[in-house]
Amino acid sequence: MEREPLRRASDELREASELADGTLGERLLKQSETFADLAGRDRGPDHGRLDRHLNALREIAAQLDGEAKAHVEAASEAITEYRSGVSGV
Template sequence: MARAELERASNLLKEAAEAADGDVQERLYEQSDQLAKLATREQGPDHGRLARHMTVLHDLAEALDGDVAETVREARSEVLEYRKGVPGV
C-alpha cells in the first residue's frame, strides 16, 4: 500500500539533495531513500519512527537556506500530514 504523503516527502528530499552537496546531500538522499521504503512497505511506520525523521528533517532545514531549506520543510510537512493519520499516542 503506497502512502502518498511519504512518497511526496521522499521525492522532495531527492530534489533537495540534487541541489545540495557534501554531507548534507548524502543525508538528504538517505532520508529520501528511507521514506520511499516506508511508503511502500506492508506495515506503515509508527509515531516514533516518524518523529525521528521529522527531527532529522528539522535539523537539515536549519542547516540549509533558500529554496533547498524550503523544500526540506515542505517534505517535513508531508511527513507530519501522514503522521496525523497514524493511530496511537
C-alpha cells in the first residue's frame, strides 16, 4: 500500500509543531516522528492505531488556531486518506 499520505501527515505535523508553543508543539513533533516511522515500515498501521492518532490530533487541533490548526487538519485528512485503503474493520 502506498505510504505517501503518512509521509505527508508527518510533514504537516512537523510544520504545525514549529508553529505551536510548549507542550502542544512537543506533542505534534512526536506525532510527526511517529508517522515518519510508520511510513518507512514494511507493514503499515492498522485501523485501531490510526484511530488513536486521529483522536489525539482532534484533541490537539481543538487547542490550536490559524496556520497550526490548518496543518493538523491537513495531516488528519492525509491519515484518513491512507486509512481508507487499509483492509479490515
